[in-house]
Amino acid sequence: MLAHNGEINAIQGNRNWVKARSSKFITPLIPKIQKFKQLVNDTGSDSSSLDNMIELLIKGGVNIFRAIRMVMPPAWQNTQSLDADIRAFHEYNSMHMEPWDGPAGIVMSDGKWSICMLDRNGLRPARYQIDDKNIITIASETGVNPIDSKNIIVKGRVQPGGIIAINTQTGEIFNENPIDDMLKDKKPYRKWLKENAIYIESSLDSYEGPGLKQMPANDFLKTTKLFLLYKEERSSVIKPLAVDSQEGTGSMGDDTALAVMSKMHRQLYDFFRQQFAQVTNPPIDSLREVGVMSLETCFGPELNIYEESENHAKRLVTTSPVLSYKKLQSIINNSYFNSKEISLSYDRNISLEKAIKNLQKEVVKYVKAGNPIIHLVEELPEPGKLPINALLAVGGVHQELVKIGLRSDANIIISSSSARDTHQIACLIGFGATAVYPTLAYQTILDLTQRNELKGSPHENCARYRKGVNKGLLKIISKMGISTISSYRGSQLFEIVGLDKDIVDLCFKNTTSRVKGRDFKDLDKELRVLDDYARSNLSDMSVGGLLKYIHGGEYHAYNPEIVKKLQDATATGLETTYKEYAHLVDSRPPAMLRDLLEVSSSHKKIDLKEVESEKNILTRFDSAGMSLGAISPKAHETLAEAMNALGARSNSGEGGEASERYGTSKMSKIKQVASGRFGVTPHYLVNAEVLQIKIAQGAKPGEGGQLPGGKVNKLIAKLRYSTQGVTLISPPPHHDIYSIEDLAQLIYDLKEVNPRALVSVKLVSEPGVGTIASGVAKAYADLITISGHDGGTGASPLTSIRYAGSPWELGLAEAHQSLRNSGLRHKVRLQADGGMKTGLDVIKAAILGAESFGFGTGPMIAMGCKYLRICHLNNCATGVATQREDLIKHHFIGDKEKVMNYFKFIANDVRRHLSEIGVEKIEDIIGQTQYLEKMKSLDKQYQSIDLSDLIYKDNSLNESFFCTSKKNNPWDKGLLAKKILKEAKDSIDNEKSISLDFRISNTDRSIGGLISGYVAKKYGEPGLINPINLNFAGSAGQSFGCWNANGIQLMVDGDANDYVGKGMNGGRIVIKNETPVLASNEETVLVGNTCLYGATGGELYVSGRAGERFAVRNSGASAVIEGAGDHCCEYMTGGQVTVLGSVGANFGAGMTGGFAYVLDEDKSFFDKCNRGLVNLERIHTEEMQSHRKHLKETIAEHYKQTNSVKAKELIEDFDRFEPYFWLVVPAASNIQDLLKATTANAA
Template identity: 65%
Template structure:
């Protein structure tokens, strides 16, 4: 199968491509969809009546594979090919070289998972779609993982890490404990880049429909259901085997649950995970997908031989390695090969539409009446009851089968943020600097994100650092005060703030002090919430009081001073500077591979609160100073 696909894309030979698809479509039953047969007409429609190739290609994405998992050459070839085709490429969670922004090599879909790698306001504003990676099919529930051998100078720079050190990024449950937290992250992203659609990537597992309903209620614009098939360019086999479920199950459950809860018309649904042929696309559309992600097939088009040794950094084809010799000597991938692959799948999809008598993919979504269930070839297959995939009698037929709106706008209008943009627009345009005073209350969320997005769009992450805009607030800030904070935005708060202060910040300064005249001791009083400075890449945070749990998780460049923290402080930290002038919680520095932390340990208990696995601690006495 691999060899035939590679021969087809190298020659741009559609007849050879049909050989490849017949190998896949006529294989022995090995996937659930192989037991579902489409009902074709005796005389197909004329192909000229079917929607054009371009509109089919608009529904195709390349799946999220990071730079780091892939070589720079392969990653850029995927992006350029998808852009040329009018489709979308996905950066994966490893960030993107800023030199690619605004060029044909820029990925339209930028993946984020807050504490992951190199998420800055400039990265976020250079996207059409922002995808939150809650899970992926190949290794659900795990964070990203990149072996140290693959972390060379470029990868370390883009990921704000140290060359040669394995990168284990936090699984999403480090900052997303509940659907409300996910809703807050979606709001953060819609604030920093109001033009982008926000997507959430979920893994196909039992119950994913209920999760997807929550995600739609949290105002996501797209939901990706990722199946267990396919893979990842970074993980060991233990992370790929026995993980997740087939996309057919997750997609059907999601589609039916969204329809049953009057949510299907508000959100687009995508699926990915081992899609290989036009027939796969047709079956995915019938089960409820509007768009389709391809990961393995474009990689094979670039030369991948499916050896499953991606994590060893010795990919024999130079596709999934950072080894320069392998890349120079063995990488044969070109943009043209990916360009030959996706239109062939799209053309075959059109042929199947003609055979089904359906003029467009949109008309096909949810048409489970066009599927029939085959008898199995073995006793085990005969025991399967696939009828639940074909729909539920409880859902009225008039419920929407696909998304009917451009976007899914949040209930919260972000009025204070819009007022701030009005006040500061001329100062941003002129790079003149300015200072403003405002009151704030705890329903004002993600304050600073809108301004940071405007700054980054016009001047990049640090372009305004020398002419800063300053906002002075009084009151209690809602969640995500200073999220994605850009260089050139300084915010002072007299009062206190909720969770996520300075999450993903890249520059500027956040200062939080108690109200004037308050009588309590700051070192014994909480002033900011949990998960502050999560995934920060720069800037400064000063808080005259204590922080909650998971402070400075995956900090890779921010400097901060606080007067105490909860558990898990500095977890996964790769850079920056943290000074805790007081007590910390347990598990300090777990997974920390860089940066410095100074802790005021007056009662000599800190040694029992550190996770000693990766960090050394050294007591500083007066003499040492």
């Protein structure tokens, strides 16, 4: 009954919870509901499951609006301005159903009602128009049914969490306000909650029980050894959380052996790799858009969702699933529900698997006996007993309860000694835990405090630790695009690398696990060895060596011996030294999946002379994207020079590039477009052979980035269009890529501005990346890069570096197989990167399907990097990853020869391998997995790892193994854009002005991009001296005015869709309505979402409202609009915005530059503004005279360009409106200096 645009991020969890609750679904309206084999699709599209769920609710008697609000609630937990009764309605619902979370727009019709609703974040667009024949058209774009302006009565949009509903029987239209009002009054929700829900926080002050006690030292030592709490974890993981409430930061990638390959004891959590949102849905920005996030956790058995009673409100509620000692005690001893404590210790003489099965039975017994709160305890057992690992226990118990339909009658609380960091805690919750009590973390904090390694009271330190873990949890779930912990719970959003089927089936059913590995017997054996060690050995805990190389600790692929050997080789240019280095790498103890595969060929060896040249092979090498900012200017230029000299390509990274380098040997041929859009101007874009859209990077997929203020010097501020000394933030998602169709739009935008360039998309390996790659190929990308989890970084939280993303071998093979299967392999080039070191790595990657190869850390080491891992401190002792001039001057020893040596060595190494295999060129081995086989003589530990799916080759497909297309051309031929260029070309070439008129429709996309690219190529940054005017009538397609160059002036009489002025650099865009729409102008929406994203200059005038995220990442454009949605001016670093009407929530979040004027007639702005980084000033006082003058001039110009009714009203009576204006100023800025930038621009 519905159409759904978007994606449900936690679909596995939602489906599991439906199963878990199914026995409670009783409704007289569907008497046979308990007979259905499946309530909701377990396989198939997430849309169909959503459809099933909503249908089941409505047909079962739930009011249609309550049903959709229950399944897709708006953001209610942290929205200050929400009515208390509406809030109560949502809270009440949330106690028995978690949101089906994800970007979503739904439209539905049941014959009476026609409804459209958007997700809480407003991540999909929904525009509507009502005409004079009383027809309403709602769609993802405006202009899909073009009619004359004079026949349109209303032009609007649906806002985040908003609804538009038409009752076709009565002819009434409702938005969410009357609907929510109606819903909140149906039952006394607020009263029920007040009288029945116990909010644990508020009862803590009166807590009379005992406090947290420290463990005896002996036991503490044994416990830390048994649960693998290495010394480095104390200082690098727990301490930062307890001091700053922040996760520890690290730099460079994770070069340790995979857990399944390691010779060290590794925690079970290390086998679990986090998934993250990529392309088809966006990660959420949990820092700036925190209003939509929630960790609220409920306890108590769930009841029948078809009934509403006060009993449904009888719940315990905490603000977070991470418990303090007091909270834990309050929950265990609550007055509503029985709780039962069950120890995870079991007798040594039974097997681990049996112990888990016994545990399952025991838990079921107690739940059936009426104990909804099950408290599992993982701690040091008495001698003769062993502990079931918390993750195995939680997973096993959760799966069993779901299976027998009891899961919603129980809550699982786990007191864990093994889970200390945010990843480990996230694993427990992701596999079903309701709440976690990190007992050993607290004991460690007590210990650290006692030793004076931590200041302050232990209680406060624990509280700070909790706060940090909460932040980390929010980040992990937001990386997946999920806003509430209740949706994350049981969603199993991990890939398991290295556990066998028996473990997965018992404890983690349906979780992706593709290479098998350890089984129960193996875990059992290891546990016993570990137990003996923990109890018998009196020595202290070892340091570890997982985070940084330690002699005798975990294997690191870039250990000091290898780093030194590589540096010697590249410095001297001696092939023999390189061969020694290659030998160290190629014969290392197996650390990565590819180390278990060896090259084997049935051909005879051929002479090296017959193999393709070094020069040819070098063209397949790219240096990975590292920004100027992450590394020093010298290092950045050296890399570019070297790659260019080799006939290969270097990648600018996301920091922009100095235009002096264009057209020289120092130019970066690959220009990156990342989420911060730093320095992305049309001039930047046309000086590239490849434009790479960085969706994610291996070290921190699903997260944004940060360049600390200390590294933002004058040069970097200039390149990135920002302010010296101010921290630069890259948002987690590209705000113009919330779905695959958005990515297709950006790819199209880039192809318009630079038609000769190839467009590349960089993805990170995770299960499902194959399908994403196929989608990206269908979106007309020319190149796809699959990065492994072990990619490097300048700075990233430790848990991201270590746990997010999967090995590139899996992602590459999956993408290659998927592309072949969809008949698309011949259209795109596939590249792999992530810790590539030698020719053998290249050969193996090629055999798995790559035709191009990226190298990041390698060339850095060639330039002198010693892998010290202090990049994030700006103290790089080798001058590579720092902006400090002294360090660069005195210590940087890199030069282009060394980098060239590195790549030449690898190319020749590749040649040697090819000759051994007996083939002439790389092309002959791409995707030819018959040349790889699992090594025969392997340690027992590696034998169970199954790589057969990895090296599977489908011989039945009639599809190429590599790219054979020059370019992947879009289906959209862009005829209007070509026509415009043709008609304007002469004037541009001869520097004359011209004015042209056209009709435009929503299918005419990226208009302005083609011509701006042409101007930028010809005239560079300054653009046209004599402006040209392009006038349009109709609804402009997406990305109107993208990358607009100086001197190009666009005007639309009608309206426009999303992304107006994307990346605008100069010139002017006007969107207006000559025939004003018949209904109220204050509500008329003329442009869509995410306009001016990454704009660096120019002017935009809109005589109507804009959608969400207007001027996000604006770095220099000026704009006037008459109303906006949520998150206006988010992350703005320059330019100015004037809003002559109301705005939505979270205005100015992350705004560190530029300024804004906002007209606040209904006095609601103060609450809508995110005042974290900005201050509000009034402008009607004496000293603000120059600002008043500027504002008046701005409004006058707006009137001149648009004939705006509102502008006219303001000009004629400015004195009356003056006191209602606010000036929004970033705290970092000086008010007096604000106007200097604008007057400079105006001149």
